[in-house]
Amino acid sequence: MPVTDRSRLTFYLLLAPLLLWLVTLIILPHVGMFLVSLREKVGVREYETGFANYAVFFNEPLYWNTFARTAYMSIAATVLTLLIGFPIAYYIAKLTRGRTKTTLFLMCLIPFWVSELVRTFGWMILLRETGVFSNVLQWAGLADAPVEMLYNDAAIMVGLVYTSMLFMVVPLVTTLDSLDDSLIEAGYDLGASGFAILREIVIPHAMPGIVSGCIVVFMLSLGNYLTPILLGGKDSLWFTGLIYSQFITRFNWELGSAFGFLLLGLSSTIVFIGLKLSRQSLGRTMAQ
Amino acid sequence: MATVSLKGITKSFGKTEVIHGIDVDIRDGEFIVIVGPSGCGKSTLLRMVAGLETVTSGEVQIGGARVNDREPMDRDIAMVFQNYALYPHMSVYDNMAYGLKIAGTPKAEIAERVAEAATLLQLEDYLKRRPRELSGGQRQRVAMGRAIVRKPSVFLFDEPLSNLDAKLRVQMRLEIKQLQRRLGVTSLYVTHDQVEAMTLADRMIVMNAGRADQIGAPLEVYANPQTEFVAGFIGSPPMNFLPADMAHDAPPGAVKLGIRPEHLTLAQTGTAAKVIYTEALGAETLLHVDLANGTRATVRQDAIAPHPKEGETVHLAWDAGNRIFFDSEGQRC
Incomplete structure (x- = not known):
């Protein structure tokens, strides 16, 4: 069967780059990290296999408090991004046409023309003690001394929401665009109030977009390192910060790997719960 | 059931006037077809009666009362949309019941009225299905059922048959006519198909570039067209x-x-x-x-x-x- 053989060969050749990418860049490092995380250091260059590194995490309140805090701050950032992003996406998708639509969409994209580092420094210029907001408040007479707005949870939240907004708006605009205007008009015709239409027609339709936007924003926030560290300062207590210090500062790769796996487990669990709660399937959401 | 009067209706989008003054008095129970080529303003006119577009000047009266500033839901009308506008995430039953549910009708009465409409439209076997599981003709019936269950004073149809194939269109055309006769509800029906207009209308409004060129019974319009446009538009060939x-x-x-x-x-x-x-x-x-x-x-x-x-x-x-x-x-x- 030369024809089948050839088509099968083509198939494997086409598949090869994907497999190479999956195996070398995703599976191998994770397997390696998992093995490292199971090594217990008992002496210089002496190791035993066991779960001691994971036990360290559960026995040290600072670690799991930071872990929990990272989780709920990320969830809060996701919810905030959704609440701000939804009206923006609705406006872009339903209330504007043609040129205005493109312009507004581009404006959402503009912050991403510079690196995350530059964007975050931009916020620092605005929020720091000698920064723009502080000076304006003093000039307006609303404050009589410099105000420090950096290095607190609100600053972290602002940074996270700002960084992730695009990833919420794009899937929302796509799903809302596909909602036929006549469905909304029929709702008004049938006597529904604006709120009822939003709740019973617009949101059910936009659900796949909402879920995929939330998954992306949540994962970006959970795995973010730069924004929490720069805007939150040394009190930021972000879990990625702990992983960094285990690997780089304390050179404790074993504990760092264990932390990495815990973070992977956390994000998978929360995404799974989110999908179950919204009755969406991962396949349907990703196809969006 | 009610009369509908349009008095000097105009509509402008920005500086462009698209409807230049329409006057018509529609009797109770009458079937009026608004017919014209695309872009003549017929859908816009219907949407102004529905309350989905604002009226630039003039007056829309339903049952003798001015309704210009009323919300669609306070006009006692029900509209059937061109693409049916059924809710994909709701069953046929829920789609038909939606308007009544919003109005706070008791559950037992909703069930009764939906069942009644379903019998009328031969939809009894499909109530639990989703719209996407239905054929075009069945979806069309659900859209009409959703309008019927509310027992409105006026039905508004916006090119309801244009998404159906030719054979089904002829069949649904008859069904709509029979249904309207049976219920006796005043109806406004927009179409670009002059055959639909001729067969359905008690009276038709032939629109051309934002004006009503002629208003009259189909055969009267056919025999005595008042303008060259009407003469050329009505009749095939x-x-x-x-x-x-x-x-x-x-x-x-x-x-x-x-x-x-x-x-x-x-x-x-x-x-x-x-x-x-x-x-x-x-x-x-x-x-x-x-x-x-x-x-x-x-x-x-x-x-x-x-x-x-x-x-x-x-x-x-x-x-x-x-x-x-x-x-x-x-x-x-």
Whole structure:
């Protein structure tokens, strides 16, 4: 069967780059990290296999408090991004046409023309003690001394929401665009109030977009390192910060790997719960 | 059930006026068809009655009360949309019940009214399905059912049959007509299909570029078109337009002579014309002919009549009483 053989060969050749990418860049490092995380250091260059590194995490309140805090701050950032992003996406998708639509969409994209580092420094210029907001408040007479707005949870939240907004708006605009205007008009015709239409027609339709936007924003926030560290300062207590210090500062790769796996487990669990709660399937959401 | 009156309705989008003053009084229980080519403003007019577009000037009255500033839900109307606008995430039952549920109707009454409408529309077996599991005709029925269960004073139809195939369209056309007769609800129906307009309407409004060129019963409009546009739009194949000087008794100012294809007959003498091609449709045959002055005309003949071959020269005759003259503005004269 030369024809089948050839088509099968083509198939494997086409598949090869994907497999190479999956195996070398995703599976191998994770397997390696998992093995490292199971090594217990008992002496210089002496190791035993066991779960001691994971036990360290559960026995040290600072670690799991930071872990929990990272989780709920990320969830809060996701919810905030959704609440701000939804009206923006609705406006872009339903209330504007043609040129205005493109312009507004581009404006959402503009912050991403510079690196995350530059964007975050931009916020620092605005929020720091000698920064723009502080000076304006003093000039307006609303404050009589410099105000420090950096290095607190609100600053972290602002940074996270700002960084992730695009990833919420794009899937929302796509799903809302596909909602036929006549469905909304029929709702008004049938006597529904604006709120009822939003709740019973617009949101059910936009659900796949909402879920995929939330998954992306949540994962970006959970795995973010730069924004929490720069805007939150040394009190930021972000879990990625702990992983960094285990690997780089304390050179404790074993504990760092264990932390990495815990973070992977956390994000998978929360995404799974989110999908179950919204009755969406991962396949349907990703196809969006 | 109610009367509907439009008094000097105009509509502008920005500086562009798209509807230039429509006046019509619709009787209780009447079936009115608004017909015209795309872009003539017929859908916009319907949407102003529905409350989905604001009225720039003039007055919309339903049941004698001014409704310009009322929300769609306070107008006691129900609209059937072109693409049906059914909710994909709701079952057929929930789609039909939605309006009643919003209005706070008791559950038992909702069930009763939906069941009644479902029987009327032969939808009993489909109530638990989702719209995407239905055929086009069934979706169309659900859309009508959703309007019927609310027992409105006025039905508004926005090209409800344009997404169906030709055969189903003819069938649904009959069903809509029967349903409207049975329920006796005042209806406004928008379409671009003049056959739909002719068959459904008690009276029709022929719209052209934002104006109502003529309002009247279908046969009255067919027999006595008031403008050249109406004469050409209503009737298929369209009316023939010949130079007015072909008639020695044309009224002053007339530039065109209109005559329907069925009013042209073949004779031994008369205006000479060359047959360009023939269309045998079974029950009738259409002859497309060129007159000596270059005008193309259509002659409708019974299929049983022996008809000339393509390329032959024939002679046309017509009865003076069937001619209609139009001036340079396209108005009847």
